[in-house]
Amino acid sequence: MNKEEREKMMDLLYASFDRKLKKAEQEQLKQALSDPEMEAEAVEIRNMREMLGKTSWDYGDDFAGKVLQRLAKEKVVEMEPVRQYFTVFRRMALAGVAALMILLISIYFTSGTLDKETLFGVESFSEDNLVSYLLYEDFNE
Amino acid sequence: MEKNAGDLELLEMARGGDQRAFAEIVEKYKGRVANVVKGMMGDVPEAEDVGQEVFIRFYNSLDRFRGESSLATYLTRIAINLSLNELKRKKRTYSLYREDGEEQRWPEVSDEGRPEEKRDTREVVEKALQQLEDGYRAVVVLRLIEGYSTKETAELLGIPLGTVLSRLSRAQKQLMEILKNSRI
Numbered sequence: 001m002n003k004e005e006r007e008k009m010m011d012l013l014y015a016s017f018d019r020k021l022k023k024a025e026q027e028q029l030k031q032a033l034s035d036p037e038m039e040a041e042a043v044e045i046r047n048m049r050e051m052l053g054k055t056s057w058d059y060g061d062d063f064a065g066k067v068l069q070r071l072a073k074e075k076v077v078e079m080e081p082v083r084q085y086f087t088v089f090r091r092m093a094l095a096g097v098a099a100l101m102i103l104l105i106s107i108y109f110t111s112g113t114l115d116k117e118t119l120f121g122v123e124s125f126s127e128d129n130l131v132s133y134l135l136y137e138d139f140n141e
Numbered sequence: 142m143e144k145n146a147g148d149l150e151l152l153e154m155a156r157g158g159d160q161r162a163f164a165e166i167v168e169k170y171k172g173r174v175a176n177v178v179k180g181m182m183g184d185v186p187e188a189e190d191v192g193q194e195v196f197i198r199f200y201n202s203l204d205r206f207r208g209e210s211s212l213a214t215y216l217t218r219i220a221i222n223l224s225l226n227e228l229k230r231k232k233r234t235y236s237l238y239r240e241d242g243e244e245q246r247w248p249e250v251s252d253e254g255r256p257e258e259k260r261d262t263r264e265v266v267e268k269a270l271q272q273l274e275d276g277y278r279a280v281v282v283l284r285l286i287e288g289y290s291t292k293e294t295a296e297l298l299g300i301p302l303g304t305v306l307s308r309l310s311r312a313q314k315q316l317m318e319i320l321k322n323s324r325i
Contacts, residue, residue: 014310018284018291048317052285055266056172057179059192064167066189067196068160074197 001035013042017049148212156203166212167196173213173287174220180282181224181275183267191227195220217287218297221279228275269319277312280305285313 001009009032012025021029032038104114111118148169154162174195175188182188198219199206206215270278283294284305291309295302 010314011310014313015306018306018309044317045313048313048320049285051262052266052281052316053288055176055180055263055286057175057184057263059171059175059189063171063189063192064164067167067193068164070193070197071200 001032001038006038009038010041013038013045017045149208152203152206152208152212155200163200170213170216171196174216176286177217177220177282178224179267180270180286181221181278182228183271187227187231191223192220194223198223214293214297217283217289221283221297225275225279265320265323269316269323272319273312273315277308277315280308281312281316284309 009029012021012029012032015021015025016029033042107118108114148166151162151166151169155166171192174192178191178195179188182191195216199216206212210218270281273281279298280294283289283297284291289297291302291305295305298305
């Protein structure tokens with residue numbers, strides 16, 4: 001068997017472990033395996049594949065616990081933006097309430113009362129004036 | 142790959158928020174995930190993070206898992222994709238810091254805390270695997286270590302069957318050379 005033929009047979013040999021060879025290929029390989037060197041190669045490939053098949057890894061005993069811890073942490077991180085929105089909203093609401101209080105106090109000190117006319121700024125209007133004000137049309141336009 | 146009736150029950154419970162059921166799934170499949178992730182990355186500290194990430198991604202997609210493939214295959218798919226992504230990310234990071242263009246080898250694998258009887262073979266296999274290109278290694282891990290068929294391997298990696306077969310053949314030749322040089 002020359003070098004080229006040998007390489008071709010080696011390719012067939014490797015392929016024979018992972019796909020069904022055609023009849024002609026099976027015959028070729030069968031003949032090639034009568035060569036002791038090729039037979040030894042076949043044994044080595046089989047041994048290597050067995051060794052790979054037996055190789056295994058694992059994670060430690062506390063692996064599941066670590067996964068659950070990470071999940072819990074990620075949930076906290078996910079909640080963080082929502083919490084920030086609430087904080088911002090609370091601050092804005094507090095600022096609004098403070099502004100409203102200042103406004104009410106200033107109205108009370110200037111007008112001495114907090115009735116609704118004062119609050120809406122219509123305290124100086126008599127009801128008659130209000131009606132004529134609302135019905136007023138500017139004929140000069 | 143077989144479907145497990147117990148898995149469906151555990152899944153339902155996990156979907157309902159039962160953390161113990163989810164922990165049981167993790168416990169049951171962590172070995173398989175470790176085989177894929179550590180087979181791809183070596184037994185390096187990052188392999189643990191990637192393994193955890195596999196289960197976190199799975200947890201976040203619990204409602205999307207329809208059971209069309211087995212849970213093992215579903216987790217294997219996540220594991221192989223995350224491992225390949227992490228390897229790409231690492232290569233990018235290394236290439237940023239290395240200007241000489243020399244090929245980067247991963248840090249040496251640690252032997253700490255391993256049972257003695259399995260250590261030697263696993264160490265040799267790990268070192269040999271790390272010398273393969275990522276695409277070749279993925280095929281070896283799925284087909285020869287995890288025992289998937291060539292068709293399943295092609296589906297998991299999203300590559301044609303012919304590519305799986307040619308990569309397998311080349312990868313085995315390279316591995317054989319490496320192992321012969323290691324005198325195993």
